[in-house]
Amino acid sequence: MTKQEMMHRTRQFAIENAKLVLSVPLNVVNKNYCGQLARSASSTGANYRAACRAKSTPDFINKLKIVEEELDESMFFLELLVELNPDLKEKITPIYREANELLSIIVSSINTSRANKS
Template sequence: MEANYRSALRGRSTAEFLAKLGIVEEESDETMYWLELISESGLANAELVAPRWKECNELLAIVVSTINTTRKNQKTSKS
Protein backbone atom coordinates (compact mmCIF):
# COMPACT_ATOMS: atom_id res chain seq x y z
CA MET A 1 0.00 0.00 0.00
CA GLU A 2 2.69 2.49 0.96
CA ALA A 3 4.78 1.70 -2.10
CA ASN A 4 1.80 2.38 -4.36
CA TYR A 5 1.05 5.63 -2.54
CA ARG A 6 4.65 6.70 -3.06
CA SER A 7 4.32 5.77 -6.71
CA ALA A 8 1.14 7.84 -6.98
CA LEU A 9 2.98 10.87 -5.65
CA ARG A 10 5.39 10.50 -8.57
CA GLY A 11 2.55 10.39 -11.10
CA ARG A 12 3.26 12.29 -14.29
CA SER A 13 -0.30 13.54 -14.61
CA THR A 14 -3.44 13.93 -12.56
CA ALA A 15 -4.95 10.95 -14.36
CA GLU A 16 -1.97 8.77 -13.46
CA PHE A 17 -2.05 10.03 -9.87
CA LEU A 18 -5.73 9.13 -9.57
CA ALA A 19 -5.23 5.73 -11.18
CA LYS A 20 -2.46 4.86 -8.77
CA LEU A 21 -4.46 6.11 -5.79
CA GLY A 22 -7.23 3.81 -6.98
CA ILE A 23 -4.80 0.92 -6.56
CA VAL A 24 -3.97 2.13 -3.06
CA GLU A 25 -7.69 2.23 -2.28
CA GLU A 26 -8.18 -1.33 -3.54
CA GLU A 27 -5.19 -2.68 -1.64
CA SER A 28 -6.27 -0.94 1.56
CA ASP A 29 -9.70 -2.51 1.30
CA GLU A 30 -8.14 -5.91 0.59
CA THR A 31 -5.88 -5.56 3.62
CA MET A 32 -8.89 -4.83 5.80
CA TYR A 33 -10.60 -7.93 4.42
CA TRP A 34 -7.62 -10.14 5.29
CA LEU A 35 -7.38 -8.63 8.76
CA GLU A 36 -11.06 -9.42 9.30
CA LEU A 37 -10.52 -13.03 8.17
CA ILE A 38 -7.49 -13.41 10.42
CA SER A 39 -9.45 -12.12 13.39
CA GLU A 40 -12.64 -14.09 12.70
CA SER A 41 -10.77 -17.34 12.07
CA GLY A 42 -8.87 -17.06 15.34
CA LEU A 43 -5.46 -17.06 13.63
CA ALA A 44 -4.64 -13.97 15.67
CA ASN A 45 -6.17 -12.42 18.73
CA ALA A 46 -8.83 -9.89 17.78
CA GLU A 47 -7.30 -7.42 20.22
CA LEU A 48 -4.06 -7.53 18.22
CA VAL A 49 -5.79 -7.16 14.88
CA ALA A 50 -8.21 -4.37 15.83
CA PRO A 51 -5.69 -1.50 16.02
CA ARG A 52 -4.22 -2.48 12.67
CA TRP A 53 -7.68 -2.66 11.10
CA LYS A 54 -8.51 0.76 12.57
CA GLU A 55 -5.31 2.29 11.20
CA CYS A 56 -5.93 0.78 7.78
CA ASN A 57 -9.48 2.13 7.81
CA GLU A 58 -8.19 5.61 8.70
CA LEU A 59 -5.63 5.47 5.89
CA LEU A 60 -8.32 4.31 3.49
CA ALA A 61 -10.47 7.30 4.47
CA ILE A 62 -7.54 9.64 3.78
CA VAL A 63 -6.91 8.07 0.38
CA VAL A 64 -10.59 8.27 -0.61
CA SER A 65 -10.70 11.90 0.52
CA THR A 66 -7.59 12.65 -1.54
CA ILE A 67 -9.15 11.01 -4.60
CA ASN A 68 -12.39 12.98 -4.17
CA THR A 69 -10.57 16.29 -3.61
CA THR A 70 -8.32 15.73 -6.63
CA ARG A 71 -11.32 14.95 -8.84
CA LYS A 72 -13.13 18.04 -7.55
CA ASN A 73 -10.09 20.24 -8.17
CA GLN A 74 -9.65 18.72 -11.61
CA LYS A 75 -13.24 19.62 -12.55
CA THR A 76 -12.83 23.14 -11.14
CA SER A 77 -9.64 23.80 -13.10
CA LYS A 78 -11.30 22.72 -16.36
CA SER A 79 -14.20 25.16 -15.88
Protein backbone atom coordinates in the same frame (compact mmCIF):
# COMPACT_ATOMS: atom_id res chain seq x y z
CA MET B 1 -1.36 15.57 6.31
CA THR B 2 1.81 15.86 4.26
CA LYS B 3 2.98 13.47 1.58
CA GLN B 4 5.90 12.46 3.83
CA GLU B 5 3.57 11.72 6.75
CA MET B 6 1.39 9.52 4.54
CA MET B 7 4.46 7.73 3.18
CA HIS B 8 5.52 7.05 6.76
CA ARG B 9 2.04 5.85 7.77
CA THR B 10 1.66 3.51 4.79
CA ARG B 11 5.16 2.13 5.40
CA GLN B 12 4.38 1.62 9.08
CA PHE B 13 1.11 -0.06 8.08
CA ALA B 14 3.08 -2.59 6.04
CA ILE B 15 5.48 -3.18 8.94
CA GLU B 16 2.69 -3.68 11.49
CA ASN B 17 0.98 -6.17 9.21
CA ALA B 18 4.26 -8.03 8.69
CA LYS B 19 4.73 -8.27 12.47
CA LEU B 20 1.18 -9.55 12.79
CA VAL B 21 1.75 -12.16 10.07
CA LEU B 22 4.83 -13.41 11.93
CA SER B 23 2.76 -13.93 15.08
CA VAL B 24 -0.16 -15.83 13.51
CA PRO B 25 -0.24 -19.61 14.19
CA LEU B 26 0.84 -21.60 11.17
CA ASN B 27 -1.82 -23.66 9.42
CA VAL B 28 -2.93 -23.92 5.81
CA VAL B 29 -5.67 -21.28 6.03
CA ASN B 30 -3.68 -18.78 8.08
CA LYS B 31 -0.71 -19.24 5.75
CA ASN B 32 -2.79 -18.30 2.70
CA TYR B 33 -4.55 -15.38 4.36
CA CYS B 34 -1.31 -14.07 5.85
CA GLY B 35 0.41 -14.25 2.47
CA GLN B 36 -2.38 -12.23 0.89
CA LEU B 37 -2.34 -9.73 3.76
CA ALA B 38 1.42 -9.27 3.58
CA ARG B 39 1.21 -8.57 -0.15
CA SER B 40 -1.72 -6.16 0.00
CA ALA B 41 -0.38 -4.26 3.03
CA SER B 42 3.07 -3.79 1.52
CA SER B 43 1.51 -2.89 -1.83
CA THR B 44 -0.38 -0.09 -0.08
CA GLY B 45 2.86 1.67 0.81
CA ALA B 46 4.58 0.93 -2.48
CA ASN B 47 1.67 2.22 -4.54
CA TYR B 48 1.30 5.35 -2.41
CA ARG B 49 4.94 6.13 -3.10
CA ALA B 50 4.27 5.60 -6.80
CA ALA B 51 1.29 7.97 -6.60
CA CYS B 52 3.58 10.63 -5.16
CA ARG B 53 5.64 10.39 -8.36
CA ALA B 54 2.63 10.55 -10.69
CA LYS B 55 3.10 12.38 -13.97
CA SER B 56 -0.36 13.95 -14.07
CA THR B 57 -3.58 14.27 -12.07
CA PRO B 58 -5.21 11.31 -13.88
CA ASP B 59 -2.08 9.23 -13.22
CA PHE B 60 -2.17 10.29 -9.54
CA ILE B 61 -5.85 9.32 -9.24
CA ASN B 62 -5.24 5.94 -10.92
CA LYS B 63 -2.39 5.15 -8.56
CA LEU B 64 -4.45 6.21 -5.53
CA LYS B 65 -7.26 3.91 -6.72
CA ILE B 66 -4.77 1.03 -6.51
CA VAL B 67 -3.90 2.11 -2.95
CA GLU B 68 -7.63 2.16 -2.16
CA GLU B 69 -8.04 -1.40 -3.49
CA GLU B 70 -5.01 -2.69 -1.59
CA LEU B 71 -6.23 -1.17 1.67
CA ASP B 72 -9.68 -2.66 1.18
CA GLU B 73 -8.11 -6.04 0.47
CA SER B 74 -5.95 -5.75 3.59
CA MET B 75 -9.04 -5.03 5.65
CA PHE B 76 -10.76 -8.08 4.20
CA PHE B 77 -7.91 -10.40 5.19
CA LEU B 78 -7.66 -8.80 8.64
CA GLU B 79 -11.38 -9.54 9.08
CA LEU B 80 -10.85 -13.17 8.06
CA LEU B 81 -7.87 -13.58 10.36
CA VAL B 82 -9.70 -12.22 13.38
CA GLU B 83 -12.68 -14.44 12.60
CA LEU B 84 -10.50 -17.56 12.51
CA ASN B 85 -8.12 -16.45 15.27
CA PRO B 86 -10.26 -14.62 17.85
CA ASP B 87 -7.37 -14.63 20.32
CA LEU B 88 -5.59 -12.18 17.98
CA LYS B 89 -8.43 -9.64 17.98
CA GLU B 90 -6.59 -7.30 20.35
CA LYS B 91 -3.58 -7.26 18.00
CA ILE B 92 -5.62 -6.95 14.83
CA THR B 93 -8.07 -4.22 15.91
CA PRO B 94 -5.59 -1.28 15.92
CA ILE B 95 -4.17 -2.39 12.56
CA TYR B 96 -7.68 -2.60 11.13
CA ARG B 97 -8.49 0.84 12.54
CA GLU B 98 -5.39 2.30 10.88
CA ALA B 99 -6.36 0.67 7.57
CA ASN B 100 -9.79 2.26 7.82
CA GLU B 101 -8.30 5.69 8.58
CA LEU B 102 -5.84 5.41 5.69
CA LEU B 103 -8.67 4.33 3.40
CA SER B 104 -10.71 7.39 4.39
CA ILE B 105 -7.75 9.68 3.68
CA ILE B 106 -7.10 8.06 0.29
CA VAL B 107 -10.76 8.23 -0.79
CA SER B 108 -10.88 11.87 0.27
CA SER B 109 -7.71 12.57 -1.72
CA ILE B 110 -9.18 10.88 -4.79
CA ASN B 111 -12.38 12.92 -4.50
CA THR B 112 -10.45 16.17 -3.99
CA SER B 113 -8.20 15.43 -6.96
CA ARG B 114 -11.20 14.70 -9.16
CA ALA B 115 -12.91 17.94 -8.07
CA ASN B 116 -9.77 20.00 -8.71
CA LYS B 117 -9.29 18.35 -12.11
CA SER B 118 -12.67 19.63 -13.35
